[in-house]
Amino acid sequence: MIIILKPGVSEAQALELVGKIEATGLKPLYMPGVERTVLGAIGDERVLQGLHLDSDPRVDEIKPILSKYKLVSRELNPVDSHVMLGKHAVGGDRFTVIAGPCGVESRDQLLGVAEMVKGQGVAALRGGAFKPRTSPYSFQGLGEEGLKLLKEANQLTGLPTVSEVVDAADAELMANYVDCLQIGARNMQNFRLLEAVGRLGLPVLLKRGMSATLEELLLAAEYIVNAGNNQVILCERGIRTFETATRNTLDLNAVAYLKRKTHLPVLVDPSHGTGVRELIAPLSYASAAVGADGIIVEAHLNPCEALSDGHQALDADQFAGLMAGLRPFVEAAGKQL
Amino acid sequence: MIIILKPGVSEAQALELVGKIEATGLKPLYMPGVERTVLGAIGDERVLQGLHLDSDPRVDEIKPILSKYKLVSRELNPVDSHVMLGKHAVGGDRFTVIAGPCGVESRDQLLGVAEMVKGQGVAALRGGAFKPRTSPYSFQGLGEEGLKLLKEANQLTGLPTVSEVVDAADAELMANYVDCLQIGARNMQNFRLLEAVGRLGLPVLLKRGMSATLEELLLAAEYIVNAGNNQVILCERGIRTFETATRNTLDLNAVAYLKRKTHLPVLVDPSHGTGVRELIAPLSYASAAVGADGIIVEAHLNPCEALSDGHQALDADQFAGLMAGLRPFVEAAGKQL
């Protein structure tokens, strides 16, 4: 850690801080400069928390050197992790497609979509039973009834299922019905929820918050792994920027960056990442090319009647087109669908 | 609601949509244009949800005319609401100062700060018992022990207390100990939590999410009021932008805008909004000038030893300076401390 002192801090004051750093067991460094004095502390920077350096009046700025996450870091664990969705391994040389409706709306709707996407060779079925909606007047999901339908769809098609958990109190209940718990963008820093899914051991699909930095995403994953669950898949789903032509700005830099920083698999959600049906296919191809481990896409037999986000759902023909169009890019990336 | 159709949609297709709008009971409008046809629907736009217009392939774009929030809107209820913190009314011609430590750390720490800020005439005491922290390795709060200390501080000083609730499951427990529940920025769209505090009836201090639009903030408040609790205070605490010189960008446009759009009181948090101790006082003065109903500020007897956010906490002298400096601006705004 580098500690930059304010102008005018005396040598005696600086050396007192050096002594404090030394007392934590870290190796201190003292660098008196012409305009400023700079201190260093070498070793595990977490032990410095007790010194409260960031609130010390002598300190102008603190620059950490080491990353704050450890368990999810590729430096610690250079080999790619695999996360199991049923018998399907996410990561490595597989390109995983997860598809299904935004929300579970009815038995017919869910089973119809499930058969359709299974026919296209997807690895898992998505569908929300608990829907976080911006307005209290929008469709909020079927709740446990939706979970039962997901279980039935799983039994009929064999597809493992992914569904969003919105409250720590629901996590155990959901584990009875689905194969993977999704943490949505709005809950990426719901730390109680992260800990709850961390204790469960079920695979977790962790979506990036709409204004979360990549470091914050990795620290949210660290919460889950630190609570005992290393079955974590990260998901880039677009960030909020000034641009309004698309619903979000899909950040594919993030995918390439994450693949270098962490051993966890990284998916992309082009449905939320664009919010525009016509843009889903090209951004899916780009996701394969940039090195993502897969995509999660919204599909619906009748998008016009979807109770939520129908404008970004693909119908059967569009979904078949996506899968066909995707294949050459997945192969160019050296992976297989 | 204005519905812009895609180029090339035929008259017959457009008139079919007109028929659907009419069937909802709203008054339809049909505006064939040179390049595009535009439809209108007049009345309560919520009834249009069943038509799924946003996913209709004939529809290019939808532009709502009416605001999506009703209960919190000043159009519906033009008179300023007051929210009671103990016997102190937030809103109207009072300028409310809430102060205290970021986190409750110990009995001595909390009672010391409580006495200090009471001596300066604040309206309420803040202090976190459950701390949402970006890293799992940071101080996470004292939990229920912290709540008991807040209760004790309340009994000793008479100051009503404000503390953050981070999970719906905690809401009832917290209601036994504190006078106002804070919803933090990271939980502004934790809808389960919004509903839980909505059912309780205790005053709620709702902070704006770090990338939440003002419409989303008002809809989050609508969740709480719609669940039965109209004791809601809004709080601007800075948004996330590209600028890194300050921790967040405090958006005082938001305060002036909210005061025109809603009858709810609006506070400002200059501690999180700047993240820089030296900037807290000037931004507090600006908050009074822009028309805010008060501020919530972090104070600590020994900021250098604070377990969280010490760099943005004021010590006793700085806090006294803030209160003295604030007075003329509050008076210029026609309010009283």
Place this chain on the structure above:
Amino acid sequence: MIIILKPGVSEAQALELVGKIEATGLKPLYMPGVERTVLGAIGDERVLQGLHLDSDPRVDEIKPILSKYKLVSRELNPVDSHVMLGKHAVGGDRFTVIAGPCGVESRDQLLGVAEMVKGQGVAALRGGAFKPRTSPYSFQGLGEEGLKLLKEANQLTGLPTVSEVVDAADAELMANYVDCLQIGARNMQNFRLLEAVGRLGLPVLLKRGMSATLEELLLAAEYIVNAGNNQVILCERGIRTFETATRNTLDLNAVAYLKRKTHLPVLVDPSHGTGVRELIAPLSYASAAVGADGIIVEAHLNPCEALSDGHQALDADQFAGLMAGLRPFVEAAGKQL
């Protein structure tokens, strides 16, 4: 255009506005509603500018329906445009690679890079003679001396050249030396410069401003075409967001969106778009997959000694690796290098 009136505007006031719209020759619409009255105006919305509706006290909001750009719009001109760099056509089924150093530093440096990238089969050579730099103390480019070196490199290698113009006064001078004028991100709304290159007729590579919306980018292109020059190539080069892990956030949504909205070719600059050498190749592949017409990349024989932006330049081996890695993605996209 849709004109939403404020609550409380009387019928007489609304009808007076209707009369004004009619007087412009557009077809007016009058839609009295329960809470608000809405007006419409059908036809070329540019004629409404004379009414100053946006500053009318009766008007709450204006929602344009038609795009503000015409000449660059795909609605008007559905066929892909080609822009000629020397004998190389940008657009259509070609994937164009433009490469070279950030800045022209010396004869040896430029000619060395030119030979290297030519050997890899690029379509054109880039190199800055006038460098816009954030700090007045940074290297500012060689000026006309640099242009002469670009001309020499062109004569020796046959590669057409691209170089940034930073001031309208330089445009004619530069046209003597280079084959394509680049407008940098900081100058995307330097309208005097846009008009100057519009009058020249030389191909223009127009980069998106770092916080420009796609509509603003298209309107900037409209300036150039409106001044008489339809040889315009657009370039996505990353936007400024809250994320600091990468220098900018490369917006590949933008590429897919632009390809649908305009007939102009669209390139991507992954060097500036990421600012991180290791991320250039994966984002180049993603650019090909998303449908871009090419990329512009920084290359240098000795990036460690580059006078600007060396951290994002590829050396000869890295550049060869990029070209080899790119090929299968370009082919998957149905294009050829």
Place this chain on the structure above:
Amino acid sequence: MIIILKPGVSEAQALELVGKIEATGLKPLYMPGVERTVLGAIGDERVLQGLHLDSDPRVDEIKPILSKYKLVSRELNPVDSHVMLGKHAVGGDRFTVIAGPCGVESRDQLLGVAEMVKGQGVAALRGGAFKPRTSPYSFQGLGEEGLKLLKEANQLTGLPTVSEVVDAADAELMANYVDCLQIGARNMQNFRLLEAVGRLGLPVLLKRGMSATLEELLLAAEYIVNAGNNQVILCERGIRTFETATRNTLDLNAVAYLKRKTHLPVLVDPSHGTGVRELIAPLSYASAAVGADGIIVEAHLNPCEALSDGHQALDADQFAGLMAGLRPFVEAAGKQL
């Protein structure tokens, strides 16, 4: 400067870099760590540019310690600068109000507004003769004819005038007619223009770019001062964020921050900073409270007929109301109008 090396860099490689730093005349520091080696360099960091450390393959990250601007820094020059607009000094204990129309439209319009704002006691008159407009189809200003009208207004009222310069080639011409040259947000990094106004010596009002960091704003000012002109006034005019309720997000943190970092005067433009007429007054009051040296506001005798930005212009009554409302806040800030 702190230089963090990549993991795995050997001692020999690190020491070679240490030798290079030493050779520049700076004092090097060598800090081998458990996971990373960190180097330091003490002294004027500008001399390190020749080492190209940011593109060195051994280097992971560089963290500058000293600010990159010198001439505009308060560390170098702790006393507030004053900038003269005619006989009016901007800065110190004066709160400067500059007002006038967005664009000069006609003799009657300009002289009418000039008399009106003079009657309200403003310090200077603003008005654009060259208007940078997003669309080529919008009103572009009267050009030199507008400058002549500004000169006439100055002679009739005695008010010094401020007008925007959009191209380096215009700077000398404009100096014949106006008292202060404004650099608009879109040109904040038009470095050729910065140098041109730097050579002239006329006062410059430099507006922050819509996505410029405060460091970039200060470096843009440094360009002007470095070119020989220290008569620079900074102006916060709102930044571009995700929020669309207001045209821009006025960043008053910036004002408080700038007042601590630079000796230059800082104004606020609440007209562009909000884009909403009703919000101009409260944000003007907040500007006074936060410590700004003044405001620049758009006023028009008939905003409904303004050729640009009428929706954010104040009419005579509104402007009188603003000036009356402003006074108590200016006094509370210890300044005078």
